[in-house]
Amino acid sequence: MSTILEQKCPNCGGAVEFNTVAQRLKCPYCDTEFDITAMPEDTANQVEQVNWNSQGNQWAAGETDGMSVYACNSCGGEIVADSTTGATSCPYCGNQVVMKGQFSGALKPDLVIPFKLDKKAAKEALKKHISTKKFVPKSFLADNRLEEIKGVYVPHWLFTCDAVGNANYKATKVRKWSDENYNYTETSYFDVYRSGNIGFDNIPVDGSTKMPDDLMESVEPFDLSQAVDFNTAYLAGYLADKYDVTAEESMPRANERIRQSIIDSFRETVKGYDDIENQGANMNIANGIYKYALYPVWLLNTSWNGEKFTFAMNGQTGKFVGNIPTDKKAVTKASLLLGAGIGAVIYGLMWLIELL
Amino acid sequence: MTKKIFAALVAVIICLSVAISASAYTQEYVIDYADKLSSSEIEELNLFAEKLETAYGVAVLFCITESTGDVSADEFAEETYGDYTDNKNGIIIVHDDWNKTYCVFTSGNAGEYLTDAAVDSMKDAYDLNESYYGGIYACYDLAMEYLENGYTGGYVYNDDEFVYAGEADDPKTENEKDGVSIIWLPVSLLIGLLVGFLIINSIASKNKSVKMQENATVYTRPGSMNITGSADNFLYKNLDRTEKPKQTEKK
Numbered sequence: 004m005s006t007i008l009e010q011k012c013p014n015c016g017g018a019v020e021f022n023t024v025a026q027r028l029k030c031p032y033c034d035t036e037f038d039i040t041a042m043p044e045d046t047a048n049q050v051e052q053v054n055w056n057s058q059g060n061q062w063a064a065g066e067t068d069g070m071s072v073y074a075c076n077s078c079g080g081e082i083v084a085d086s087t088t089g090a091t092s093c094p095y096c097g098n099q100v101v102m103k104g105q106f107s108g109a110l111k112p113d114l115v116i117p118f119k120l121d122k123k124a125a126k127e128a129l130k131k132h133i134s135t136k137k138f139v140p141k142s143f144l145a146d147n148r149l150e151e152i153k154g155v156y157v158p159h160w161l162f163t164c165d166a167v168g169n170a171n172y173k174a175t176k177v178r179k180w181s182d183e184n185y186n187y188t189e190t191s192y193f194d195v196y197r198s199g200n201i202g203f204d205n206i207p208v209d210g211s212t213k214m215p216d217d218l219m220e221s222v223e224p225f226d227l228s229q230a231v232d233f234n235t236a237y238l239a240g241y242l243a244d245k246y247d248v249t250a251e252e253s254m255p256r257a258n259e260r261i262r263q264s265i266i267d268s269f270r271e272t273v274k275g276y277d278d279i280e281n282q283g284a285n286m287n288i289a290n291g292i293y294k295y296a297l298y299p300v301w302l303l304n305t306s307w308n309g310e311k312f313t314f315a316m317n318g319q320t321g322k323f324v325g326n327i328p329t330d331k332k333a334v335t336k337a338s339l340l341l342g343a344g345i346g347a348v349i350y351g352l353m354w355l356i357e358l359l
Numbered sequence: 360m361t362k363k364i365f366a367a368l369v370a371v372i373i374c375l376s377v378a379i380s381a382s383a384y385t386q387e388y389v390i391d392y393a394d395k396l397s398s399s400e401i402e403e404l405n406l407f408a409e410k411l412e413t414a415y416g417v418a419v420l421f422c423i424t425e426s427t428g429d430v431s432a433d434e435f436a437e438e439t440y441g442d443y444t445d446n447k448n449g450i451i452i453v454h455d456d457w458n459k460t461y462c463v464f465t466s467g468n469a470g471e472y473l474t475d476a477a478v479d480s481m482k483d484a485y486d487l488n489e490s491y492y493g494g495i496y497a498c499y500d501l502a503m504e505y506l507e508n509g510y511t512g513g514y515v516y517n518d519d520e521f522v523y524a525g526e527a528d529d530p531k532t533e534n535e536k537d538g539v540s541i542i543w544l545p546v547s548l549l550i551g552l553l554v555g556f557l558i559i560n561s562i563a564s565k566n567k568s569v570k571m572q573e574n575a576t577v578y579t580r581p582g583s584m585n586i587t588g589s590a591d592n593f594l595y596k597n598l599d600r601t602e603k604p605k606q607t608e609k610k
Contacts, residue, residue, distance in 0.1 A: 136565065136566050137562050137563065137565070137566070138559075138562070138563045138566065139566065165583075169588065174591070181603065183603075184602060184603055185600045185601065185602055185603060186600070186601050186602075186603060187598065187599070187600050188598070188599040188601075189596055189597070189598050189599075190596060190597045190599075191593065191595075191596040192593075192594040192595055192596065192597075193591055193592060193593055193594060194590075194591075194592045194594055195590070195591050195592075196588065196589065196590040196591075196592075197586060197588065197589055198586070198587055198588035198589075199584065199585050199586040199587045199588065200583075200584075200585050200587070201579055201580075201583055201584045201585075202579070202580035202583030203575055203578050203579060203580060204578055204579075204580050205578060206575045206578045215569075216571065217569050217570055217571045218569055220570075220571050220572045221568060221569045221570060221572075223572060223577070224577050224578070257575070260572060260573075260574050260575035261575055263573055263574035263575075264574040264575045264576045264579065266574075267573075267574050267576060268576060268579065268584055269586070272586055272589070273591075324568040324569050325568060325569060326566065326567045326568065326569050327566040327567075328566070329563050329566050334559055334560065334563050337555075337559045338552070338555045338556045338559040338560070339552065339555070340555075341551075341554075341555035341558060341559060342548070342551045342552030342553070342554065342555030342556060343548065343551060343552070343555075344551065344555070345550070345551035345552075345554050345555055346544075346547045346548035346549070346550065346551025346552065347547070347548075347551070348551070349547040349550055349551055350539070350543060350544050350547035350548075353539045353543055353547070354539050357539050358445075359445070
């Protein structure tokens with residue numbers, strides 16, 4: 004038994020979607036727009052409890068683990084999704100549905116950053132991203148096909164804390180001079196120590212195992228000042244996942260980034276040396292709190308030569324990332340050409356200097 | 360991209376060609392401020408002087424003027440020499456046609472075989488000739504004789520006769536020293552290839568834009584960093600001494 008929520012238009016009863024431009028809900032059938040706050044979070048006529056009984060073959064034990072079945076409020080079609088899916092579309096009628104139970108009680112996000120950029124912007128960004136890169140195989144440009152584009156609210160844990168720490172550095176100063184017969188190099192070694200505290204606000208850590216962590220960290224940062232209190236209405240028209248990585252499991256990653264920040268920030272205060280090398284750091288976290296938020300990300304999947312490429316765009320700022328294959332032959336050719344050119348210039352300059 | 364690199368390469372080659380052709384431009388050896396020679400005569404005399412420089416590496420310049428201006432004759436000769444040639448070894452004979460005086464400036468080792476006696480004989484030859492062209496031609500002819508005797512036989516003109524002064528350096532070998540050895544070509548190419556490889560791979564690496572963040576500095580609360588403890592302790596020092604490479608003496 005599962006519960007789903009479908010935001011319906013009060014005028015025509017059609018399923019409404021969140022519009023990124025107007026930042027309001029809009030009915031694609033009658034074009035009526037509504038404020039998010041005007042839409043009830045949960046009403047009797049919008050929520051339906053569906054009981055279903057399996058017929059025919061029975062699922063084997065464990066086969067349905069991690070899977071949930073919902074019924075579409077509009078057409079009654081069966082929606083099968085994994086246990087972390089929080090919002091999706093009906094495969095039969097296309098209506099957007101939100102699995103309400105995924106965001107209730109303790110699972111309710113504290114914040115959501117609404118999408119500011121739409122699908123068209125994501126497509127254009129992909130085009131621009133690929134066209135501005137160098138040494139991309141020509142066949143990739145010609146045959147690369149956009150297979151899927153989806154706007155996803157990705158669950159993130161946001162960590163806020165005061166970090167108290169210290170760091171040690173090995174620093175060197177180099178002095179050079181010469182006399183009539185010898186060149187001298189004097190290297191002085193120092194042990195440098197710094198301690199102090201730094202405050203951090205809302206360090207995000209990806210809370211979904213479905214999303215590659217490096218992809219999610221690459222589209223950072225998000226502007227949390229534009230975040231709003233969570234409302235399921237924002238999810239209309241997009242996919243959404245609930246977290247399947249807990250805050251406790253995400254803490255080590257946040258700690259790792261905080262520790263490196265302490266090393267890097269304290270290093271900025273070490274001045275007057277020619278070389279500085281970190282030797283270690285310690286830290287303690289105080290006043291640590293965490294929040295649960297949904298971040299808007301456009302995911303674009305393409306394929307080329309049987310290989311899949313995933314790109315991501317920050318749905319708020321438009322920052323676009325994604326690895327593109329490199330034409331190794333073109334790189335080698337260009338390296339040789341440029342190298343020969345630079346070599347010729349060096350030799351030519353030697354001649355000119357000699358002649359002058 | 361490849362097309363752009365190719366275009367840049369062509370541009371570099373063109374620039375180099377222009378620079379080298381500019382450096383190979385035939386310079387003037389005969390400077391006629393007094394307007395006593397025709398352009399064809401100047402051209403012919405320049406060719407003669409160029410032949411001398413090519414064979415012996417010595418620039419022989421001749422200047423006819425009617426005034427040295429505000430500067431002394433010596434300064435005028437030195438400045439004119441510097442204005443018209445970059446050769447470190449050479450000589451210029453300046454003839455002030457108005458005052459009927461001469462001034463000579465010698466640079467580098469040109470005086471080794473174009474001795475004072477040799478220059479005096481060149482001036483005499485110039486004076487004895489009726490035409491300016493004939494006089495300068497006679498000068499160059501004598502210069503050719505003195506340089507040839509010097510570089511091929513080791514003879515120096517002194518006191519109206521050639522005196523043996525020992526083996527001379529081969530002027531052609533001297534000329535070769537002015538260029539850059541061909542050995543440097545593969546070395547330059549190797550350096551170029553290394554730099555080219557680094558540049559191109561740096562550009563190509565931008566195709567990878569997905570990576571984990573190193574730190575959380577962007578989430579630092581503004582003004583929250585407070586350094587409470589700081590120490591810079593000297594540990595020790597190392598002193599390295601390397602002998603300077605000694606320069607080999609020139610012959």
